[in-house]
Amino acid sequence: xxxxxxxxxxxxxxxxxxxxxxxxxxxxxxxxxxxxxxxxxxxxxxxxxxxxxxxxxxxxxxxxxxxxxxxxxxxxxxxxxxxxxxxxxxxxxxxxxxxxxxxxxxxxxxxxxxxxxxxxxxxxxxxxxxxxxxxxxxxxxxxxxxxxxxxxxxxxxxxxxxxxxxxxxxxxxxxxxxxxxxxxxxxxxxxxxxxxxxxxxxxxxxxxxxxxxxxxxxxxxxxxxxxxxxxxxxxxxxxxxxxxxxxxxxxxxxxxxxxxxxxxxxxxxxxxxxxxxxxxxxxxxxxxxxxxxxxxxxxxxxxxxxxxxxxxxxxxxxxxxxxxxxxxxxx
Amino acid sequence: xxxxxxxxxxxxxxxxxxxxxxxxxxxxxxxxxxxxxxxxxxxxxxxxxxxxxxxxxxxxxxxxxxxxxxxxxxxxxxxxxxxxxxxxxxxxxxxxxxxxxxxxxxxxxxxxxxxxxxxxxxxxxxxxxxxxxxxxxxxxxxxxxxxxxxxxxxxxxxxxxxxxxxxxxxxxxxxxxxxxxxxxxxxxxxxxxxxxxxxxxxxxxxxxxxxxxxxxxxxxxxxxxxxxxxxxxxxxxxxxxxxxxxxxxxxxxxxxxxxxxxxxxxxxxxxxxxxxxxxxxx
Numbered sequence: 001x002x003x004x005x006x007x008x009x010x011x012x013x014x015x016x017x018x019x020x021x022x023x024x025x026x027x028x029x030x031x032x033x034x035x036x037x038x039x040x041x042x043x044x045x046x047x048x049x050x051x052x053x054x055x056x057x058x059x060x061x062x063x064x065x066x067x068x069x070x071x072x073x074x075x076x077x078x079x080x081x082x083x084x085x086x087x088x089x090x091x092x093x094x095x096x097x098x099x100x101x102x103x104x105x106x107x108x109x110x111x112x113x114x115x116x117x118x119x120x121x122x123x124x125x126x127x128x129x130x131x132x133x134x135x136x137x138x139x140x141x142x143x144x145x146x147x148x149x150x151x152x153x154x155x156x157x158x159x160x161x162x163x164x165x166x167x168x169x170x171x172x173x174x175x176x177x178x179x180x181x182x183x184x185x186x187x188x189x190x191x192x193x194x195x196x197x198x199x200x201x202x203x204x205x206x207x208x209x210x211x212x213x214x215x216x217x218x219x220x221x222x223x224x225x226x227x228x229x230x231x232x233x234x235x236x237x238x239x240x241x242x243x244x245x246x247x248x249x250x251x252x253x254x255x256x257x258x259x260x261x262x263x264x265x266x267x268x269x270x271x272x273x274x275x276x277x278x279x280x281x282x283x284x285x286x287x288x289x290x291x292x293x294x295x296x297x298x299x300x301x302x303x304x305x306x307x308x309x310x311x312x313x314x315x316x317x318x319x320x321x322x323x324x325x326x327x328x329x330x331x
Numbered sequence: 332x333x334x335x336x337x338x339x340x341x342x343x344x345x346x347x348x349x350x351x352x353x354x355x356x357x358x359x360x361x362x363x364x365x366x367x368x369x370x371x372x373x374x375x376x377x378x379x380x381x382x383x384x385x386x387x388x389x390x391x392x393x394x395x396x397x398x399x400x401x402x403x404x405x406x407x408x409x410x411x412x413x414x415x416x417x418x419x420x421x422x423x424x425x426x427x428x429x430x431x432x433x434x435x436x437x438x439x440x441x442x443x444x445x446x447x448x449x450x451x452x453x454x455x456x457x458x459x460x461x462x463x464x465x466x467x468x469x470x471x472x473x474x475x476x477x478x479x480x481x482x483x484x485x486x487x488x489x490x491x492x493x494x495x496x497x498x499x500x501x502x503x504x505x506x507x508x509x510x511x512x513x514x515x516x517x518x519x520x521x522x523x524x525x526x527x528x529x530x531x532x533x534x535x536x537x538x539x540x541x542x543x544x545x546x547x548x549x550x551x552x553x554x555x556x557x558x559x560x561x562x563x564x565x566x567x568x569x570x571x572x573x574x575x576x577x578x579x580x581x582x583x584x585x586x587x588x589x590x591x592x593x594x595x596x597x598x599x600x601x602x603x604x605x606x607x608x609x610x611x612x613x
Contacts, residue, residue: 018606019605058434058606061434061438062437062438062603063434063437063438063602063603064603064606065603065604083440086438086439086440087343087345087440089438091434091435091438093431093434096431096432096435097430097431097432098431098432098435099432100360100364102360102363102364102367102368103360103363107359107363110356111356111357111359111360112435112439114352114353114355114356114441115352115353115356115436115439115440115441115446116343116439116440116441117343117344117345117348117349117352117353117440117441118343118344119343119344143367163343
């Protein structure tokens, strides 16, 4: 994947501190972030709300100065060579509101292509191809203010590609999108990035499955620091392995915390069946029959058993200490 | 990390071509907006001309010289441009920020001045259509008369006035963005004083020394007076000699363009340093 040219993105000791509101304490949004993203990679930044993902994207897009440290995009410094950086990048933020309601979908994409200096002869055909790719060809002459939210999101997504950037930043691009549209756009991203070896994507997402499906490598970030950076499979391997078991049980005493010496967590109840879910991890899958017998011996009836291997989400929780949806860690 | 190995950008237009391309694209939005929203004709073309109609009727009732009606016509036409400069140009970047679009402009490789110039050119073109409603009212409904004039002189003074006005609008765009609602409220509060000091419906010379001071800070005052002098000659009771006013208008244009460029650069630095402006809630 790597070429003899400069990496797509390289940061060293990147730090960004925001002044506290109304004289409050300063907020360290990024701290000592060092990343190297090679050409041709789809690289993911995963982290809970407030982890520093968007701050990092803004610095790399020349929208924000770092407080200290260094960041380069396509070999160009984001502070001193901002104009050179801008010629090479594209940015899509999920839920953004680009364009003017009074323009048609096609006109809006054309307008943004002009801000990037795309020659007239290339702009039209490229816009048409993108509209086809995101499934908006039939709506190309529709005014933006007549689009549904999902259609508008797809148009915003297409906007990011209209300048054919070398490095595309996708900040939560499928946020709130329906399943089919998100799947279509993920497939398009993969196709786009594989089409030319120097195209690179930096993706932030809340959806683990999306990161797992798209990313060659993932950096897990929390409270402004990169906690781990590797391929999804290496991240999974790095956490304690074994089998994750979910048991649907009847008659488990409230507060049950361990079975046969293994810690258990309570999952969702099933009030319609009067059962509960117990979750636990077995280092050795062969121990499952013994566990079931131990439960029976305690008068607990097992109605269902499901097992799965370590997921990216398990790895994330193990590394960060909480899930993506659980918000910021207490400071 | 060295800059070695930095990649060449994809083939795209740069420099003046990119500037013109971006400007034309942004102007296109304004023009299309005007053509596709005919209801704006009522608020932006008919309403601003009601003041002119009232003054024409008043001057007729008082048997004032016919040239006074032409004074009111010029004031009415320029009011449509002034409204566009303050509320269309000045408020535009603030609105872009509120809609979350400003960061897309800041991340694009084109000059921010190209975007602002596009807003100005598009706003000017769209408003020209609207101001023609005022001219049509004057010519066909009120049959207002003007003295024989040179169309070249009129075109020259009009262009200088528009450059000065819209350059001021470009500067206001940065100020509105910087000061947000405060600037908005101030502009609102100053609307009537500006109309008064611009002498939109009476000869500016009637204001005496105050008129000269107003002409020194408001391109609207100078432009109104200069256009009247071209259309009416001595009957316009001009404030300053026409060549001097034309020169001052050109000066206003240059100074406001420079200030617009300066304030926009300052604004961008501020945005990057403090993290403001690209977030709609900040």
